């Protein structure tokens with residue numbers, strides 16, 4: 001491990017020995033979680049049951065997708081087909097140390113978001129892996145504990161099958177052929193993070209992750225039973241309560257581009273708390289790096305005043321820009337708008 005890489009501590013290394021948040025984690029007063037203004041009861045995100053997706057009620061479920069995607073961009077799913085045992089084994093897998101600040105590395109353990117670019121640190125450590133195609137990456141994954149690769153490969157494969165089902169439903173909900181979205185993704189890509197949020201002595205001063213939108217196409221989040229995720233909806237932050245045996249799904253920037261703004265990538269964040277650690281495992285499904293992304297032709301109509309809102313770009317270009325801006329702007333996607341002149 002290079003000396004520069006070891007000079008940055010993980011939050012896990014400091015959480016149990018400090019009784020104050022170190023100053024580099026403290027947010028300015030105007031940018032703090034402000035929990036008293038967060039909606040914690042009442043309206044939450046839609047729940048879609050996939051049980052009937054392949055039966056006679058498909059049209060009804062597709063309508064639920066259309067509604068959830070256009071008015072929330074966030075939903076929960078149950079009867080998702082990922083075996084409970086697979087989920088349990090993934091959740092219990094131990095984190096291992098592969099620290100690297102290099103955002104181009106395909107397997108790395110790191111902290112915060114992008115330690116090279118950001119001004120304030122976040123109360124999060126994460127292991128990030130690429131996991132499709134599995135055989136290209138599995139040899140870089142941590143090899144201890146012994147079961148890690150097997151458990152993670154099984155989980156990644158199962159979640160990928162779920163994502164392909166979701167993409168068909170979402171494609172149909174946009175009025176497109178069901179393989180349309182999937183076909184825009186080149187060879188496809190899948191990344192996973194294992195997020196670890198240690199207990200924090202002053203959770204009101206900092207974030208696990210500040211407000212951001214995911215750069216990828218669609219995110220499938222597995223989380224334990226500790227709250228922390230919040231979604232920005234109708235000008236306020238709404239806490240998403242964990243529901244056992246469901247996944248949280250949110251749309252990312254690539255879905256916004258492909259749907260030409262019919263569906264939006266949604267602002268969300270993670271807060272921490274003083275007494276419980278929290279683990280979340282997002283799967284970031286994305287185009288392959290060489291895929292050229294642009295609004296779907298069928299959704300563009302120059303005469304009827306729905307021109308292409310975004311220019312085309314490779315996902316490699318987008319992904320680099322995303323890590324570079326390090327949440328400095330809330331919306332990376334704005335810088336890929338088609339020129340209006």
Ligand code: OGA
Nearest residue numbers: 195214228229270280282
């Ligand atoms: C993310 C993310 C939310 C959470 O990793 O992009 O939004 O609850 N995580 O950990």
Ligand code: NI
Nearest residue numbers: 212213214268
């Ligand atoms: Ni996110």
